[in-house]
Amino acid sequence: MMRIAALAALLLLVACGRQPGVVFHEAADPASLADWGVLTRDGAMLRLSEGVMPYELATPLFTDHASKLRTIWMPQGKTAAYNADKALDFPVGTIISKTFYYPLDAEGRAIAAHGPAQLAGNALDVSRVRLVETRLLVRRQAGWIALPYAWNAEGTEAKLKRTGGVQAITLAPHGEEPGGDFAYVIPNATQCGSCHVPDAQTKAMSPIGPTARSLDIASPFLAGAPNQLKAMADGGRLSGLPAAPTHLRNVDWTDAAQPLEARTRAYLDTNCGHCHSATGPARTSGLHLDAAATNPRALGLCKPPVAAGQGTGDRLFDIVPGQPDKSILLYRMQSVKPNEMMPEIGRTTAHAEGVALVGSWIAAMKGQCHAGG
Structure with a gap:
């Protein structure tokens, strides 16, 4: 029944x-x-x-x-x-x-x-x-x-x-x-x-x-x-x-009325932070890009890569203040090669707008890196 x-x-x-x-x-x-x-x-x-x-x-x-x-x-x-x-x-x-x-x-x-x-x-x-x-x-x-x-x-x-x-x-x-x-x-x-x-x-x-x-x-x-x-x-x-x-x-990363720092950190948190955090799969890299990260070194400033291999693009540091073209972070965002690009899955093209945002953020940073970190 x-x-x-x-x-x-x-x-x-x-x-x-x-x-x-x-x-x-x-x-x-x-x-x-x-x-x-x-x-x-x-x-x-x-x-x-x-x-x-x-x-x-x-x-x-x-x-x-x-x-x-x-x-x-x-x-x-x-x-x-x-x-x-x-x-x-x-x-x-x-x-x-x-x-x-x-x-x-x-x-x-x-x-x-x-x-x-x-x-x-x-x-x-x-x-x-x-x-x-x-x-x-x-x-x-x-x-x-x-x-x-x-x-x-x-x-x-x-x-x-x-x-x-x-x-x-x-x-x-x-x-x-x-x-x-x-x-x-x-x-x-x-x-x-x-x-x-x-x-x-x-x-x-x-x-x-x-x-x-x-x-x-x-x-x-x-x-x-x-x-x-x-x-x-x-x-x-x-x-x-x-x-x-x-x-x-x-914040909304496309909202130009918001501070560049807030827009970039939101973009990195969403696209990278689930892996690059203190608990994530990429925690051993020492590069933490989630919203909770506050230490400049953990965010990549003048931090040498741990094991990026070819992903460095012959660059020495994850972020070089004022020099996005010398920063590994930007290089890996621009790359579409499987052994170099970040994120490593979820895309086969580069995000020009995202690259421009992160590049502007790095270009606005003050300071300089020295050999040896």
Whole structure:
């Protein structure tokens, strides 16, 4: 009888043209993204299911100029817990999604677009968009897992691709970027852990984007643009948010009204800090680029590299004050060679705007380095 009732309920949903909603899978790894129910392709629209919350970051990670739609879903009645330093502590059953896509110009070339996903209500118009991949982070009883889903050429369905993949993209010129063809790399499930393991001792996978310092901005998706953290707390999705936040706050790296130092530190925190921190996989390098780092030496000033190999570009120090062209940090950001570039995964192109920002920051520094550090 229970099976008959469940089937009847499902048929009723289909008959009414509604989706069954989010389905959390504790053990199975569905072959199709649609089986999770978080996002649904409906004609020209990519729809968010009921209870799925879109969010944005103050300064997002650079991924070959891709636009991103980020969402969080938590089980009914469950909340995330505030954390001043790390990602919010999400409950078991949480599904975090990040969909990578490119708006297309009249010639079918990918457009590098800054800013949040342009949602109409709870949907993204993908009629002039190339959907590339959707990555899921799923909080199960045993911990977080990462599942990469690749969209087909038509953008109608996304299938699980544990081994990752490569898609050819043609980028339209913009600003100082010449555009052209490049290979977009979808990371495999194992590579996801190279970024999503912010503590090298525990080796536990974790979200890295939705931190208090990155979520502490006005929501571009909610009416009235309330603060995202406050909106989560008011909506029963976040517990422990203090009246006076104890976290650092990242600014928008593109906001020229903000100090150069704050913009650069936010950019480095997002793009590098999850590895280059006191606890991250790159902790042994001695180069700490997360928001909490304050020691000039740890930030790279006149610090010789520990084991960068060819990644030094024959430069002596991570940062040479006033001389970005002699700084290893900038050299590795500009490089697209696998054994040199940083970040070492997540991009195959260099980010000209990011390089310019960090270069300006270094150029404004005072002082000089001496042989021997």
